[in-house]
Amino acid sequence: MTLKTILTGAVMALGLTAAGAQAQDDTTKVGFIYVGPIGDGGWTYEHDQGRLAVEEHFGDQVETVYQESVPEGADAQRAITQMALNGADLIFTTSFGFMDPTLAVAKKFPNVKFEHATGYKTAPNVSTYSARFYEGRAIQGHIAGKMTKSNIVGYIASYPIPEVIRGINAAFIHARKVNPDVEFKIIWAYTWFDPAKEADAATALIEQGADVILQHTDSTAPQAAAEKAGDVVTFGQASDMAEYKPFPRVSSIIDDWKPYYIARTQAVIDGTWTSQQVWDGIGPGMVGIGEITEAVPADVRDEALALKEAIASGEYHPFTGPLKKQDGSDWLADGETADDGTLLGMDFYVEGLNAEIPQ
Amino acid sequence: MKLQLEKRPQPSRRWIYLSPLLAVVITMLVGGALFAALGKNPVEAIATIFWEPLFGEFAFYYRPQLLVKGAPLILIAIGLSLGFRAGIWNIGAEGQYIIGALSGAGVALAFYPLDAWFVFPLMALAGALGGWAWGMIPAVLKLRFGTNEILVSLMLVYVAEQLLAAMALGPMKNPDGMGFPGSRNLQDYPAAHNADLITGSGLHWGVVAALVAVIAAYILLGRHMLGYQIRLSGEAPRAARFAGVKPGLLTLFCLGTSGALAGLAGMFEVSGPAGQVSIDFNVGYGFTAIIVAFLGRLHPVGIALAGLLMALTYIGGEIAQGNLGLPAAAIQMFQGMLLFFLLAVDVLTNYRLRLLRRPEAA
Amino acid sequence: MDLSSINPILLLASIMAASTPILLAAIGELIVERSGVLNLGVEGMMITGAICGFAIAVGTGSPAIGFIGGAVGGALLSLLFALLTQVALANHVASGLALTLFGLGLSSLLGQGYVGVKPPPTPKLDIPVLGDIPLLGPILFSHDLMVYVALALVAGVWAMLKYSRAGLILRAVGENHDAAHALGYKVVRVRIAAIAFGGACAGLGGAYLSLVRVPQWTEGMTAGIGWIALALVVFASWKAGRVLLGAWLFGGVSVLQLNLQAAGVAIPVEYLSMSPYVITILVLVIMSADKSRAPASLGRIFHASQ
Structure with missing residues (x-):
């Protein structure tokens, strides 16, 4: 290949993109910015499933583009800008660390719509969306409290942030409700994704007597550690982790972004998109509860499903008083439910948890 | 018949300039084959990576971004190249970069929300000092105990990373x-924000500092006694000692300077493009800069060009991902190949390929 | 806080298993560095070994063939490094970094079809009699084969360096390549062999991760273990026995901090995670008084005409 052919090729390629820019007027272009590789089997994988669902649902009407493994910070800002420049009409940025870059780019592209996952800052063309994973944690806690024989539940946490603390509290409250003797042992892994470390954490918990493991990290390594131990119950996290069914994985919390992504894309097509702050749970289908397997006794399964129904219909809130904080001070009076503001900034444990939040 | 390498009496001037071009062409061929194997149009993919950021439809945006991406690489690599020339191997620039960012951000956060002109200069000073101090640890240990600076500086990267996480989650x-x-x-604190000097130009203080560093290094190496000593120590350590070079002072100077420049780069990044101290703040500039230093043949101008080339493959690679759906992994491999070939063809600068007709006499 | 919940026997047994990947990678890198070559591409070779081993184990259904595949994958990749540094005389540091970049990319391309696949299980060796010995049994004799392979490799490397002629040549090449060349040793060949051995060991370590420790394929799954292996070689001051000790210490600190957390001890995790590296620097300082230093030719480029 000579330099000349390369240059001709380059000119051709330019022609192609220019043609693409014209063609996109009738199609809607939806972009996705991922923090990890789409092959991570967890967080980013599920977002990409959402993207594929958008493609399938709209067919030729919609074109999707994505960029994976985007570092948070300056690189994110460039990646988002690039999508906006290339004619994206709607851009999903799927990690908390993309918050400030998303807002910065949104300011420059008022006609492009942005959706930022798990953040709290909005703008006229920036929405936020997040899932009430704690609703799923409540159901896991219920099953965990019933299933444990050693009365020790292990919890692999990632970083001490409100989202994770909320999950621990929700699971603990519901485990205690059905089993007053249950104790939680919590390990902070300080990572979202490090299979070897997660395996070590699970092993440490199992060796210290835990026979149920809950995880708020994304790899399947804890499932494998539990399978090796033989009699330890686990739950899938982020994705279904169905390959460990029916045991040790007895159920799971699935991040299901498909309905939301399809709905928001539709809103852009219809021109009805407005800025909003969405925090959806089991009811609207953003949090999925994976199949509860045969390994769970029928009565426990029925109770768990009933709990799921009650939460989905809004009849029951996982944080309903009377509840006290860990230090013994009152938090929620009898029948009172937690407000979203407190939940979003949660930095305390509820009464009964025998641990400290790292500072 | 046998191929043999024969050392040239002097590096070939022709090959100094030709070899990078040759490497880029080989990379395009092999990389093109890779893209074709992945079912993408190779010409289009390579044109996207090399052409689009410079002359494409949105070049007005990407050209400044080349400066934003390239500046920290160049700034760090210039510092490293001084040591590399003298045979002093600082491979812990990533750690010095982190500490510089933490020091600079620490000053800013301490003054927040005071709006005063001296905040930013103080941050720059703190960033440089932080990086310098982190670089002095391997230097002092080497002088006092004779420890290997490659290994100590590398260990300190891990320590710095943990410190970064502790800071982002704690204080x-x-x-x-x-x-x-x-x-x-x-970015929301005007007194501390390292903003574009001309809006949209990508030209922030870090770019200015990189430019100054390139010029200063050029003068230092070409015209200054210290530069002569640095070169001499690397090329002929024993002769250097006779010429009165003090290896201890040189070690302190090289590691300190490269640390300070890496620290500055970190500070400019945290106060500008990145904006905040976060757990994943460092994205490998310190390590990539080592590669940049070598690609630039340890020459200031070469480093500036190599830094921009590296930035080009990053940005072009991102565009190829977004526009053509190339996986990030393919881009990573492509960059790896480019480095391989650039390193490999460098041999032609210093050696001649000779075809031996007779078997070598044993 | 309830420290009694930590079972020291189980803790030691987990440390043995947890330290196996870094042990494998480090013992390979030790040979590489002893020959005077600094290969910073361990992370890239490990993850390439992880996917090669995984893919082959899934394809053949045999973990044993998988492990061999992992070793071959790592060794093949390392030959790229050998080509650069030994034939094209490129700088070791830059070539190693490029190798890591390349390996990370290559592995995720190779692994695209393997996300969410479960590998065939690697059986634990149930060693009769020995496994039933109280205390020692569960700590020493309840692991899978690779744990013992790793230990055997350490012993083999130790004996090779200390007693064999091959070990002597390797050390000669690493200490002073010009003198070794003058003595008629094939410096480049020795180094290429050492690099390939290092690659194979790193590949094995990676395959151990994807087939036993985790066991699954996910992109970037080595998450920095290769870099720790590099630190470990330094910590061990290039001695095989100390690599073993160091692997247990590095693995041990991580496992211990997780156990302490589970037992309810509030510890500053980041500061504890720093400790192995700080200890390594201290070891380097202490070692400087000792005779055992880095191989004198480490990282230097050799060309016969010099």
């Missing part, structure tokens, strides 16, 4: 951040 956490890790965004 530097944004009090208004809903409990999420990460500091306040310095």
